[in-house]
Amino acid sequence: MPQRLKNPGVREALRLSRQDALSPTEAEVMSKRQLYKIDQKNILLAAQLEGRALGEALGEARGEVRGEARGEARARMVTAKNLLQMGLPPEQVAHATELALDEVLALAGPGDVPSKRKKTAK
Numbered sequence: 001m002p003q004r005l006k007n008p009g010v011r012e013a014l015r016l017s018r019q020d021a022l023s024p025t026e027a028e029v030m031s032k033r034q035l036y037k038i039d040q041k042n043i044l045l046a047a048q049l050e051g052r053a054l055g056e057a058l059g060e061a062r063g064e065v066r067g068e069a070r071g072e073a074r075a076r077m078v079t080a081k082n083l084l085q086m087g088l089p090p091e092q093v094a095h096a097t098e099l100a101l102d103e104v105l106a107l108a109g110p111g112d113v114p115s116k117r118k119k120t121a122k
Helices: 008-020 024-085 090-097 101-107
Strands: none
8 A cells, every 4th residue: 555545634535536526326325335334333333232231241140149059058057057056966957957968967076966865864
């Protein structure tokens, strides 16, 4: 490309001179083509913005669901530990907290699990 065509002012002058040489019909066709190109770019931009907004909303929703699930799981674990410390048997704690018995037993230390010894009458 010649150096003079790299200058934006020269390019604009050339574009305008070409438009002046067009017949009214050719100018109208050229104008419609330019408008069509602009419309297509705007449609693409709008679709990109809509897609980005949709993606962000979806990401936020997923994050909220994950956060709520983690919070509920933590709450169950804390409740299970508290119930174990209060002396409830692991089976009842598992039932009350909807945790697996293995999870409840893992929370309880070796001395934390109440024994299943039968009380004897004295």
